[in-house]
Amino acid sequence: MRRQDTIVLRDLTKVFSLGLLGRKKIIAVDRVNLEIRSGEILNILGESGSGKSTIAKMVLRLLRPTKGEILFNNTNIWRMTKWKDIKEYYRRVQGVFQDPYSSFNPRRRVLDVLYDTLYNYFPEYREDKVSAKKYIAEALESVGLNINDIEGKYSHQLSGGQLQRASIARALLPKPSFIVADEPVSMVDASTRIDILNIFIDLKEEYGVSPIIIGHDYSLAYYASDRIVVLYKGQIVEEGPPEVLEDPAHPYTRLLKESVPLIDRKWSKKLEYSIGDIEVSRRGKGCIFADRCPFKKPICEQKEPPVINLGKSKVKCWLYASK
Ligand SMILES: Nc1ncnc2c1ncn2[C@@H]1O[C@H](COP(=O)(O)OP(=O)(O)OP(=O)(O)O)[C@@H](O)[C@H]1O
Ligand code: SF4
Ligand SMILES: [Mg+2]
Numbered sequence: 001m002r003r004q005d006t007i008v009l010r011d012l013t014k015v016f017s018l019g020l021l022g023r024k025k026i027i028a029v030d031r032v033n034l035e036i037r038s039g040e041i042l043n044i045l046g047e048s049g050s051g052k053s054t055i056a057k058m059v060l061r062l063l064r065p066t067k068g069e070i071l072f073n074n075t076n077i078w079r080m081t082k083w084k085d086i087k088e089y090y091r092r093v094q095g096v097f098q099d100p101y102s103s104f105n106p107r108r109r110v111l112d113v114l115y116d117t118l119y120n121y122f123p124e125y126r127e128d129k130v131s132a133k134k135y136i137a138e139a140l141e142s143v144g145l146n147i148n149d150i151e152g153k154y155s156h157q158l159s160g161g162q163l164q165r166a167s168i169a170r171a172l173l174p175k176p177s178f179i180v181a182d183e184p185v186s187m188v189d190a191s192t193r194i195d196i197l198n199i200f201i202d203l204k205e206e207y208g209v210s211p212i213i214i215g216h217d218y219s220l221a222y223y224a225s226d227r228i229v230v231l232y233k234g235q236i237v238e239e240g241p242p243e244v245l246e247d248p249a250h251p252y253t254r255l256l257k258e259s260v261p262l263i264d265r266k267w268s269k270k271l272e273y274s275i276g277d278i279e280v281s282r283r284g285k286g287c288i289f290a291d292r293c294p295f296k297k298p299i300c301e302q303k304e305p306p307v308i309n310l311g312k313s314k315v316k317c318w319l320y321a322s323k
Helices: 052-059 083-092 110-121 123-127 129-142 160-172 190-207 218-223 251-258 298-302
Strands: 006-018 024-037 042-046 067-072 093-096 178-182 210-215 227-232 235-240 307-309 314-316
Touching: 006 052, 024 052, 024 067, 024 210, 024 235, 042 052, 042 218, 052 178, 052 210, 083 093, 093 160, 110 123, 110 129, 110 160, 123 129, 129 160, 129 190, 160 178, 160 190, 178 190, 190 210, 190 218, 210 218, 227 251, 235 251
Parallel strands: 042 210, 042 227, 093 178, 178 210
Antiparallel strands: 006 024, 006 067, 227 235, 235 314, 307 314
């Protein structure tokens, strides 16, 4: 029986101060509430600037929230004081980033970096080099790489797809419960994107690792997910199973869907408007999508919409408030 781990985001908020005096404050992540259970692939979908990486960095304990909590199995990860607990959290919640070349020290051989990671979490392998090599070879095989393919090579001697696979293998070495993957396919060749997503699907099914995949591509989010969260200006506007993307309820998700060309369902063109920042002073004054919403009602500009449970999905919109 696999262990059940949970990450709970409670009112998670990040405000950045801009300008020399830090007077302009923008809300990158705005009171996000989310429960992530091991055993599922969660996809966080949003345009550029919607707060995806900021959430990932906070969950990976790289960026401190301004407000709110991140609970790992009921423990606030920012209240952990013992290095032992923090290290155990890092072991259980690993990260994979957009640019695999920036994830590997260019002066070290890729395989040596993998050994460092293994020894860091499981020092006993230092004394047993044969088992260490076997362990790493198995991790590489699970992402479709042969250890001989990377033996002796530096990161610049591997393709983007190979290196992204190696970085997923590295994330697997500590036997994590979750892998937070921030745009893991956006910098790899289009032809290998599905292969990389298939790896995440296999990791869930065969190794019990739960991927949290962050992306901006509508069709790829649909392809690899058990649950989808749609983010707009730092707020969750819709959340539900992947079918939500077939028949979205929130006007913003509908707009996203319409922007996907029907031929290949790829979101290849950018939306016509810029997403813009939301300033602290405007928060809570109404719906954040009101200035672009074709279904806007008077209340939408006056009061923040509630989150409505539609059964299969949840949606933050006044259109559903009376149902
Ligand atoms: N260190 C920072 N200082 C100030 N503002 C920041 C900082 N990091 C992010 N932001 C702002 O916070 C908002 C969310 O940024 P974030 O990087 O989380 O978006 P994203 O959804 O990951 O976008 P992309 O798809 O382009 O990666 C943006 O308005 C961004 O400009
Ligand atoms: S709350 Fe109003 S403005 Fe916002 S998405 Fe719903 S209908 Fe549109
Ligand atoms: Mg990002």
